[in-house]
Amino acid sequence: MTIDPKPFFEGLFRAAVAAADPKKTVRTHLPARPRGRTIVVGAGKGAAQMAQAFEEAWDGPIEGMVVTRYGYGAPTTRIEVVEAAHPVPDAAGREGARRLLQCVEGLTEDDLVVALVCGGGSALLPAPPPSLTLDDEIAVNEALLASGAPISAMNTVRKHLSAIKGGRLAAAAHPARVVSLIVSDIPGDNPALVSSGPTVPDPATRQDALAVIETWNLALPEAALRHLKSPQADAPKSDDPRFAGNEVHVIASAARSLEAAAAEAERHGVTPAILSDAMEGEAREVGQVHAAIAREVALRDRPFRKPVLILSGGETTVTIRGKGGRGGRNSEFLLALALGIEDVEGIAAFAADTDGIDGSEDNAGAFADHTTAARLRAAGCDPKALLATHDAWGAFNMLGDLFVPGPTGTNVNDLRAVLVR
Template structure:
């Protein structure tokens, strides 16, 4: 695909890079090399995540036509891709709520556990896991209700906890996460195909690792709950303190013979974007695929780097593209008196911090977006920043600091017409950030 001219069409060029990153992570492009051979017995497909529907379709398209195949996966509402003409559906896809779980996700999780009962060593469980699976695959531990899980999830999301911390808690408050689903599949062989959306590509963190060992402990979960002042019901608190909600650990015979195949990662998508930039004649630099921290602060750091390149040609030579990925966090601040709570996600808040720190720097454009096409809970994937962002906002009486105070990135960039809207992409390798410095 021919790239737009980065000088004449900087926005379109950055969007071109974003789509190159997303294409690299699409399940149909990555699944074939990782599929096992059909077993002697049954093949049951289960799974959860924002890419679940697309992963199921990839398996259906690639699995031998005469080999038995059935199962169920759960994905986010409106994230099931259109079915290609002529592709028979053999795997049921259910949609449920993300990032806060709902009754549909609970029912799907119960059915998934039922599907893997009574299997033999001749059977195969193919588990399709992608980001978002923690909320979609919800089965509260004994003593917890769905309402409890919803409250705890909301508190974790607002706390500023990183994904590893959130998923440590989720694993210990679940009957299906943290390796427990693998235990339910015994004695069948389990092959997990996963798309990484976490820094470091740790399969025990992706979707809270339902089919892999968990090295974290009840004590770790308690420490995180205490750190972020999140309460759980007294019986659950006691069960955590007693270690009664412990997860299966590395070395457990439960996982003997199981396989985990990583079919797409954030680094691969960043490399695809870098390759597209170089094909257009630009230098391209990948900072990291593992960036974490407060979104607004990460934005300020990126701004400092872009200003150095724009003003001094250091540490990178312009024209260039600077790329990064990972999973930043947003701590929801108390709303100032008389203000309403804002809307937005990690990518938008990154862009607010970036715009504030760039201060209209000439020659710098940026796009930040989530690779699943949804930033937080709104319909946008992310937002744009350009040299005129602050000036256009100020002309409308909009102060970026006020929007930061309210965590209202969506409101800021919506009024400017600078939201990036792609719709669901049917994959998820987390944050994508690209800065174009001319």
């Protein structure tokens, strides 16, 4: 079997992203036109592209704004695009959150609010309650990002320390009808957890948020802890009458994108095997598990027969121990996997975030194979030491194996692919 791994993996990535393209998914979920105004609000790393797609598909008057990450904008004519910081919030995001709430003030039951929400909105919409400052919210985000907690746990905390998340944006729009179009980057696709659910409430309580803090030993600002222990932190409940008549649609997800990648593999004559679209856990440990499966296939033709493409999605985490290097969860996954498949020929791997950014650098992920660890040693580097200091970006940058597609305009979490030939 002759397949050049890098172009093959790039084709899988393109297929996965195309399956979540807002130009396709938004058009098929348009709500009925209202008697009154149509207000569009939204946030996330693909919010500008969603707004652009909505403008092209909607045949009536619209107004509104969305907030996206710096450098992730797209040209629009009627929906304003505001850029802010991600993954650590900034003042531009706070102003964007304030203006989104302003957009939905004074509406009537004849009006329609369309919320375009995808991953990244939790950081892009800092809206600390009166007892907290922006610096407090930044400190909370930094503690969460370094904790290793799963995204569902992180967003449970975030939505109870916000004036816009946890359904509060939709509550502010009452009595207008709110239709939320969600691109899910959450394992399990719970729409209330995407961007901490600005328009979708869920049953989680402030007691649940406090339990997350205790479980993950989070060091949060004293003001944040005081707020979580007060009734002011309570988020609207799912049975709140202000949400009656609202609609929520998950228009793209990791599951659908993995299926698209699987179909692309079949087109190349490779049998795909999807492990799960909702994997969580430490990136290096998930990498070790994938390496063990790939070794078993390569050496014993089980649990799958060669050639096979092993696929998985979801969102892993990286717990920073000490001072961390440059990297992200996908590159850390791959470096751990590379150590696990060393000297087992015929295995190549790829991992990338479908939004185009893995961590804080400009790459979405990277490529690896059974020679990765040896090539690092030949360059004078210890791959285990690089993994220990979370400098997987440095490792793959040195080898020229980073994957840098740029912003994709969507976000359905990570795509991990291991080819065993």
